[in-house]
Amino acid sequence: MAEAHQAVAFQFTITPEGIDLQLSHEALRQVYLSGLRSWKKRIVRLKNNVITGVYPASPSSWLFVVIAILATMYTRSDPSMGLIAKIQEHLPASGSLSVQCQTVVSAVVFSTMLWLSLIFTMKLCLKQLLSYHGWMFEQRGNVSNTTKVWMMLVRIFSGRQPLLYSYQGSLPNLPVPAVKDTIRRYLESIRPLKSDSEFERVNTLAKEFEVSLGNRLQWYLKLKSMWASNYVSDWWEEYIYLRGRGPIMVNSNYYGMVRWYLWFNIRCFTILQGYLLRALKRDKTILIFSRIPGTFIPLCSAQCERIFNTTRIPGEETDTVVHWKDSEYVAVYHRGRYFRLWLYQAGRMLSPREIEYQIQRILDDPSTPAPGEEKLGAFTAGDRLPWAQARKEFFGSGVNKRSLDCIEKAAFFVTLEHEELDKKGDDPDITLDRYAKSLLHGKCYDRWFDKSFSVVIYKNGKNGLNAEHSWADAPVVSRMWEYVLATDCFHLGYNEEGHCKGDVNPSLPRPQRLTWDIPSQCQERLAQSLSVAQVLADDVDFHVFAFRDFGKGSIKKVKMSPDGFIQLALQLAFYRDRGMFCLTYEASMTRLFREGRTETVRSCTSESCEFLRAFENGEDVEVCRRFCRSASEKHQQLYRLAMTGAGIDRHLFCLYIVSKYLGIESPFLKEVFSEPWRLSTSQTPVQHLEMFDFVNYPEYLICGGGFGPVADDGYGVSYSLIGEDIITFHVSSKHSCPQTDSHKFGKQIRKALGDLLQLMTNNQKEASRSEQNHSPKPQSKKEL
Incomplete structure (x- = not known):
């Protein structure tokens, strides 16, 4: 096959005259372009790391400080108050430099130290400013003078052109609430749900906890908050998501949908993959990730780092989230077969029309699934322990490992459904309900539930996504998905025939079909995982x-x-x-703080119950x-x-984790976490x-x-x-x-x-x- 030859850099044959070495210039050119693109990306990352590292200052401000210090020295004044002379005395190469050169070098060193000190001071000031949240508690249109002054200072210290991660070093840490305040708010939240005798019992447990064990556990949390960026997020990710041994399908993963038909949504793949790259190139549209809509207040962008090239890896005791720096392809599933679809050729990203062309090749591929391949994704839908054991036993080496690595290291996962989601005459309400169930669990084997997200495209053009929950929360994925859909519909458009715009390079290598060697013993375990997932999926009742x-x-x-x-x-x-x-859970974000994720708003209050009665x-x-x-x-x-940062549940959750580490059983905390969120x-x-x-x-x-x-x-x-x-x-x-x-x-x-x-x-x-x-x-x- 011609495509196979293009993947070989050189080949040789033994002849009577000796070794005949034949170089493939096209393949060598591809190697060169790929390396060039890799180095360009490294340079861009280094540049952005420098820019975000010195923010709210800019790298060019260093030159301004150096020139200013040198200018004052030539006016025979010493802005360093003798520090430049001290630096000059301790220069390691002072003997080989003239006096004038020593003075200039010392001035540059002093200027750099002064510049870094100013950056540190500005970051500290901005962090203190962002710790003020009084503006949130003011009535709309009735802004206090304190908030007005605060807004002005934030604008001054925020600089001009922030990048996605510019504010990360300036965001405040999530505060640890006082134990008495958390207990007071907790008792207030459960009062309308308990009888007088039940409330009195819980109140007694709470007071005993507050005066005894609570303060001891709180000490550990305060110690952690001084050491870690966020005292909640790592434990939340590990114990709420990664240590769960049940299926993540339905129980953890969530979905996103739209309600219109597109001609042929292949271009979404290009936009999705290019989204992060544009962020690295300072695309200003990405900045909305780090702002509260309608304000200039920055939000933590840490979750955005793992949108692409991220996979949840099963373990026997706990899973892990693995993120790779970059990926140049997506994994595609169609009719029980897995493909690797490259998004780059000759160092450039494929055009939307070229990706459509490659997808059509997958749709036209007549090959059949290998034994066990069609339902392989059921491992990711069932219990985690069987998947971890099977992965270790059957996917640790050989062709299975290579194919599994291809899926797990892909930018994201794509499912091309070979069936239409709905047909003419179908009841619209039933269609939406079926749409939701399909996106949430599908057939239990045609999604890769471990991937950061999976794009699902149906035969009639309808689409949606299924996202794994441990690495990020829904608003991050939702914002990305909205951007993709809006760009696809309103900014790129299609030609008159309904195809993506652009030309096609017919010499593109075909998408690579992944190969598997799945033994019968592995297929038996796969069937067990599928049966567990199927029972869970069939039990879900949806109405949209x-x-x-x-x-x-x-x-x-x-x-x-x-x-x-x-x-x-x-x-x-x-x-x-x-x-x-009933006890009601409403998710609220805490991304005003570094590495913040969510907090619970207990919506059932005494006031709401009084109104309902x-x-x-x-x-x-x-x-x-x-x-x-x-x-x-x-x-x-x-x-x-x-x-x-003054919520109830995350603080109680961390106190509970500390108590488990200490091996102490708390009746109060046990009571808290025995209550169901109906x-x-x-x-x-x-x-x-x-x-x-x-x-x-x-x-x-x-x-x-x-x-x-x-x-x-x-x-x-x-x-x-x-x-x-x-x-x-x-x-x-x-x-x-x-x-x-x-x-x-x-x-x-x-x-x-x-x-x-x-x-x-x-x-x-x-x-x-x-x-x-x-x-x-x-x-x-x-x-x-």
């Missing part, structure tokens, strides 16, 4: 819908926080569904409105506390609104993403506020629980939203329209 009666625009008109409003609606829906209150008992409208606003304000206060919620924010046009192109609707239920008898609810008029919901539960029904709960959410707006709105016409739309609307095919 877009609520179109109103959106955050109408909620803001009644002067309520959209997130607080939705959380109250979820509480009302659950109360009506189950006739009880009053509302359901038919209390006076004004009383219910007052209770509703009080509950919403309480939720916003808890959310801000969580974001600024309602687990998360908002997936749309972070690239400026790149979408929902007015002129309403069909280009991002539908957010979802996850499986946390508790066997509970619900998982993910929601997104799309523009001003749409809210999408992803509701999950388990068929095996007779008390839960995702579709029934979805109806309760619709009704609760309408009832709340009717209560709070002053526009009776709008309230009447909302009341008429409590039941689900039939959706047209165009809306999908």
